[in-house]
Ligand SMILES: *[C@@H]1O[C@H](CO)[C@@H](O)[C@H](O)[C@H]1NC(C)=O
């Protein structure tokens with residue numbers, strides 16, 4: 237009795253499995269893609285990165301001195317001089333930062349953060365926090381920062397900094413965090429920022445940068461890479477998957493071409509990735525399915541097409557999936573709807589044609605949105621004429637056989653019906669979507 241039940245369950249699963257697969261046959265190796273994960277990218281350099289607190293505490297330095305009595309100050313004359321130059325250039329200072337930039341003790345200046353400089357073991361300027369200061373005037377970022385040699389963090393979103401970053405920032409030996417979002421930078425990608433090889437947080441959102449991003453950006457060792465809401469264009473370089481960043485936002489630029497196959501190589505690190513709002517085209521590489529630590533995957537509002545690869549069933553931690561407003565088609569794979577952490581899967585405004593029982597269950601739970609597709613029998617679908625026009629043209633993808641590849645043992649939970657507690661689980665808010673909100677100016 238029992239083996240019989242197991243066997244029929246197995247059959248049932250297999251039926252669902254293959255019923256919705258696009259290409260059911262895969263020629264034998266070497267044409268068949270390998271099922272082992274793609275090789276880890278070889279990182280050219282390994283960096284020792286200072287982490288918060290500002291400088292590495294294991295150095296056993298003097299404790300941070302009180303700002304009112306910091307003792308001798310590192311680079312005092314140089315920092316006071318560049319501060320006065322910046323102050324002269326600031327024509328608008330609604331929060332009166334510059335009113336406090338008087339005297340010889342820069343630790344008391346508003347926006348200046350002091351700490352013990354590791355290699356000098358005296359107090360120095362470790363951080364700048366001008367976030368939201370809304371300074372006006374002609375402010376030269378590069379000239380300012382290169383005169384702050386002990387700096388670890390520079391936060392200056394929503395100001396009027398501009399200017400060319402015309403040489404590397406590698407004179408800043410402790411620098412690890414840069415936020416220049418919502419300033420007035422323009423021109424090509426500031427490759428010289430990549431000279432600051434210890435950066436762990438690179439935020440260039442909401443500027444007016446144009447043109448291609450260099451390959452070196454994705455060999456650059458950083459945890460956070462926010463370049464959304466600029467006018468970057470051309471392709472996403474093929475070494476994209478080399479990036480060790482956990483959080484990446486490429487959203488709302490002008491990128492074209494396909495999502496690079498190398499993306500699968502980032503499976504150890506990639507946690508949230510937003511391609512939303514570009515002009516990406518072509519079919520999805522099945523290698524996306526290697527991303528089993530990714531919680532947020534967003535390719536909404538592009539020109540992507542093709543079916544959803546069955547490999548998406550391997551994205552065991554996926555919570556938020558947005559593929560809306562593209563030209564995807566075909567059946568929605570049941571393996572996708574079995575993912576144990578599915579929380580908000582938005583597939584609306586495409587040309588999908590079928591949903592199976594697992595996907596119908598997610599629709600009922602309001603976790604899957606398939607509005608405005610071509611799924612017969614469901615409400616809120618496109619008109620027959622609209623669908624007819626779309627499918628009148630033959631639609632194919634390169635590497636068709638890879639769409640049925642499942643490069644993992646499917647997560648166990650995905651083969652079971654989810655428990656009630658899992659259904660109630662609300663995942664933590666993703667970090668990357670906040671990056672799409674413009675810092676207040
Ligand atoms: C994620 O994928 C890698 C490589 O494909 C595999 O070794 C690892 O066990 C997977 N982890 C989970 C949680 O599935």
Ligand SMILES: *[C@@H]1O[C@H](CO)[C@@H](O)[C@H](O)[C@H]1NC(C)=O
Nearest residue numbers: 295296297298354356357358
């Ligand atoms: C820093 O200076 C203090 C006091 O002079 C000393 O005790 C400590 O050992 C110094 N630390 C280093 C790493 O030189």
Ligand SMILES: *[C@@H]1O[C@H](CO)[C@@H](O)[C@H](O)[C@H]1NC(C)=O
Nearest residue numbers: 331332333334335336337338
């Ligand atoms: C700015 O702050 C300084 C020092 O706190 C104060 O003396 C000055 O009056 C302030 N200026 C304005 C315009 O509020």
Ligand SMILES: *[C@@H]1O[C@H](CO)[C@@H](O)[C@H](O)[C@H]1NC(C)=O
Nearest residue numbers: 327372373374375396398420
């Ligand atoms: C911002 O800087 C630019 C020069 O980069 C200048 O033309 C403009 O007037 C400045 N805007 C404000 C509000 O100060």
Ligand SMILES: *[C@@H]1O[C@H](CO)[C@@H](O)[C@H](O)[C@H]1NC(C)=O
Nearest residue numbers: 321322325374375376379380
């Ligand atoms: C201040 O303005 C002058 C003249 O425009 C410019 O050469 C200089 O680089 C600016 N310095 C800073 C720190 O903004």
Ligand SMILES: *[C@@H]1O[C@H](CO)[C@@H](O)[C@H](O)[C@H]1NC(C)=O
Nearest residue numbers: 284406408409410432433434
């Ligand atoms: C990066 O940090 C290491 C270790 O703190 C340091 O030796 C190196 O000079 C730094 N690199 C740059 C470009 O500042």
Ligand SMILES: *[C@@H]1O[C@H](CO)[C@@H](O)[C@H](O)[C@H]1NC(C)=O
Nearest residue numbers: 446467469470490491492515
């Ligand atoms: C985006 O790129 C296309 C060509 O790929 C170009 O025609 C268009 O002007 C670009 N848009 C902007 C805002 O630069």
Ligand SMILES: *[C@@H]1O[C@H](CO)[C@@H](O)[C@H](O)[C@H]1NC(C)=O
Nearest residue numbers: 536556557558560580581582
């Ligand atoms: C689900 O995701 C879509 C697309 O990212 C978003 O527009 C929508 O607000 C989300 N819904 C919920 C309930 O979070």
